[in-house]
Amino acid sequence: MDATIQKVPVSLAQELIKIIRLVALAGKSAFTTYIFEPLTKNGWRPIHTNQNSKKMIERTSSESRDPAYFHTIAPKCKRIVLIAMGETLSALGDACIFFLEMMQIHTKISASPESIEFVKILEPGLRHYQTSLSQKNEVKFKEALHNALSQSPKTALEPIKLDLYKQKVKLDSQIQMLYNNLLIASRYNNIPKARKLLANYIISFIDDESYARDDVNRLIDALNKRSEGFEQELKNAIAIELYYRISKAIVAGDLSAAIHAIRKYAYIFEGNPQTKYYYEIDRLERILYPMISEKKLWDSLKK
Amino acid sequence: MSNATLQITESSKDSIHIISLVGEIDAKTAPHLKQALDSALASGKRKIALDFTSLTYISSAGIGVLNAFLHALKNSNGTMVIANPSKTVRDTLDVMYFSKKVSVYPDLSSAINGLK
Numbered sequence: 331m332d333a334t335i336q337k338v339p340v341s342l343a344q345e346l347i348k349i350i351r352l353v354a355l356a357g358k359s360a361f362t363t364y365i366f367e368p369l370t371k372n373g374w375r376p377i378h379t380n381q382n383s384k385k386m387i388e389r390t391s392s393e394s395r396d397p398a399y400f401h402t403i404a405p406k407c408k409r410i411v412l413i414a415m416g417e418t419l420s421a422l423g424d425a426c427i428f429f430l431e432m433m434q435i436h437t438k439i440s441a442s443p444e445s446i447e448f449v450k451i452l453e454p455g456l457r458h459y460q461t462s463l464s465q466k467n468e469v470k471f472k473e474a475l476h477n478a479l480s481q482s483p484k485t486a487l488e489p490i491k492l493d494l495y496k497q498k499v500k501l502d503s504q505i506q507m508l509y510n511n512l513l514i515a516s517r518y519n520n521i522p523k524a525r526k527l528l529a530n531y532i533i534s535f536i537d538d539e540s541y542a543r544d545d546v547n548r549l550i551d552a553l554n555k556r557s558e559g560f561e562q563e564l565k566n567a568i569a570i571e572l573y574y575r576i577s578k579a580i581v582a583g584d585l586s587a588a589i590h591a592i593r594k595y596a597y598i599f600e601g602n603p604q605t606k607y608y609y610e611i612d613r614l615e616r617i618l619y620p621m622i623s624e625k626k627l628w629d630s631l632k633k
Numbered sequence: 634m635s636n637a638t639l640q641i642t643e644s645s646k647d648s649i650h651i652i653s654l655v656g657e658i659d660a661k662t663a664p665h666l667k668q669a670l671d672s673a674l675a676s677g678k679r680k681i682a683l684d685f686t687s688l689t690y691i692s693s694a695g696i697g698v699l700n701a702f703l704h705a706l707k708n709s710n711g712t713m714v715i716a717n718p719s720k721t722v723r724d725t726l727d728v729m730y731f732s733k734k735v736s737v738y739p740d741l742s743s744a745i746n747g748l749k
Contacts, residue, residue, distance in 0.1 A: 623721065
């Protein structure tokens with residue numbers, strides 16, 4: 331993040347949440363190194379109190395719906411993080427993610443000194459972790475993939491078979507529900523919610539025949555007029571989510587899920603080099619495809 | 634960025650525009666492909682055969698470019714086919730579900746016949 335930055339951008343908050351989730355998957359040691367230690371080294375010390383971070387999250391979450399409380403949210407989030415540091419690593423992870431989610435609600439929260447300080451502390455380490463996962467440490471990455479596939483390739487690739495008709499009906503009703511919620515959020519000018527729902531809708535249904543491409547484009551145009559930069563933030567949110575899914579799937583050796591997310595990325599962004607993670611995903615594919623050939627898994631993945 | 638290269642040559646046969654690709658399509662070379670496809674469409678070509686005989690690799694960036702082109706081509710009442718992909722390229726087209734969207738032929742002459 332730029333040292334002189336005035337607020338935490340929505341896409342950065344979203345991205346850090348995904349990296350925190352990946353660090354959590356890597357285990358306690360990585361979580362201590364990349365989350366707990368940077369905080370303590372920068373003076374964020376655990377507070378031991380009778381208060382419980384989970385309950386504070388619930389209360390702060392409901393307060394965040396009232397704009398009158400916006401200026402109080404970031405200091406409360408900092409306190410939640412400090413209390414969670416004195417509880418468990420899981421509580422700390424939840425508190426960090428909650429703080430980053432709150433930053434996406436309003437500029438008063440994302441531009442607060444606490445938000446900017448929090449992100450400045452965590453971002454360098456998390457970026458380092460991300461880089462080691464996807465770029466510099468490709469050999470280790472290959473080994474992890476190889477090991478994961480050696481352990482349970484059949485389970486990882488086992489297709490989930492459902493009755494096709496029921497599946498179709500379920501999908502149609504999900505599309506309808508998601509689309510209705512999206513229209514409601516858009517009507518009430520709830521931009522963060524509309525962005526989240528729209529990202530979910532596009533990711534879920536881009537490769538479904540009932541995907542309402544023209545309606546989606548009209549909605550994006552309308553929301554872009556109401557909130558400048560909406561489309562770019564939406565694209566960033568989708569790219570971050572898909573990259574997270576790909577990374578998570580590869581670490582878990584779930585090639586089917588990795589391919590699924592890569593396919594969605596391809597159809598949504600259509601080879602646009604300006605898209606976030608464009609080159610990172612390309613590098614992952616260079617590792618993935620030879621591995622799939624070596625293990626003779628192409629046919630299983632086509633199902 | 635990768636060291637991939639992509640050579641694109643274009644020719645015509647029986648009103649069919651043939652685009653032959655030599656090399657690899659990845660994040661680095663996909664924009665060159667997009668440029669060639671967009672200019673073919675802009676110059677009025679509506680029946681396109683992509684000759685994949687000497688294409689050794691395609692990544693999702695390339696599939697994305699092909700999908701955008703297919704969409705634009707269909708909107709202009711055009712059609713596109715793929716000829717003679719290698720096994721690796723064909724496998725990638727299959728897992729990306731792109732071979733469900735376009736016809737894939739084992740050689741260029743049958744691809745051209747398929748477009749007539």
